[in-house]
Amino acid sequence: MNVLLEAEDLDVRYGDFQALSGVGVRVGEGGALALVGANGAGKTTLLRTIAGAHRPARGRIRFAGADVTDSPPHQRVRAGIALVPEGRRLFPSLTAEENIRVGAVRARPGAWTLPRLYEVFPLIARCRTRRAALLSGGEQQAVAIARALASGPRLLLLDEISLGLAPAVVDGLYGALAELRATGTAVILVEQDLDRALAACHDLVCLLEGRVALSGPTDRLPRDQVIGAYFGSVS
Numbered sequence: 001m002n003v004l005l006e007a008e009d010l011d012v013r014y015g016d017f018q019a020l021s022g023v024g025v026r027v028g029e030g031g032a033l034a035l036v037g038a039n040g041a042g043k044t045t046l047l048r049t050i051a052g053a054h055r056p057a058r059g060r061i062r063f064a065g066a067d068v069t070d071s072p073p074h075q076r077v078r079a080g081i082a083l084v085p086e087g088r089r090l091f092p093s094l095t096a097e098e099n100i101r102v103g104a105v106r107a108r109p110g111a112w113t114l115p116r117l118y119e120v121f122p123l124i125a126r127c128r129t130r131r132a133a134l135l136s137g138g139e140q141q142a143v144a145i146a147r148a149l150a151s152g153p154r155l156l157l158l159d160e161i162s163l164g165l166a167p168a169v170v171d172g173l174y175g176a177l178a179e180l181r182a183t184g185t186a187v188i189l190v191e192q193d194l195d196r197a198l199a200a201c202h203d204l205v206c207l208l209e210g211r212v213a214l215s216g217p218t219d220r221l222p223r224d225q226v227i228g229a230y231f232g233s234v235s
């Protein structure tokens, strides 16, 4: 499998505080990487660094064969990296459809069209003319994912999409993700539910206090070992 994203040896700081130390991740074209770890481990920081919102103090990020370490976020969207941020961050006064159109502003050729998005997310089709502020949590999350897809990403970064949603709604979102994966889009998924993360992804990286505590293919990592790395206990 061709390497799509390779982040090497990343250090990221917030002032004097070092949130990531020597972190590396790799995702192949069409691959799926679960990024897990306790609260504050650095998962969101890593996703935001890949998306270009934070500049690493050290390390390199290569995407689709190019060094994007110094590229601003909008250029990374153009290159095919899209972030679905924690908390969704929709424009509350815009409709569902208008929010999705915002994501299409820097669309790459072959980006997902509205009809295709409505086919994969029928729940958005039903609420597309409603303002985002009036949507349920599950509808808002689907709109946030659809907005990212409207840019035509080759790599989708998903930050805790299950947070605060009913299990049945989360099942629906994961079903849509499986369809997305079938189209060849790679994903990095931050997910608190370890079993969901392991089931949805081939590879896993576990962060502990800003460092990679464990990484490898999900089918070769015993669950106990992942839990040990998650909590920093020796397994």
Ligand SMILES: Nc1ncnc2c1ncn2[C@@H]1O[C@H](COP(=O)(O)OP(=O)(O)OP(=O)(O)O)[C@@H](O)[C@H]1O
Pocket: 014, 017, 019, 037, 038, 039, 040, 041, 042, 043, 044, 045, 046
């Ligand atoms: N803007 C910021 N300024 C200072 N410190 C920050 C900032 N954002 C995050 N941090 C710190 O960096 C560390 C990593 O935070 P991050 O949000 O990346 O972790 P996380 O693994 O995504 O956690 P969670 O699961 O709670 O979202 C934490 O100690 C956090 O307090």
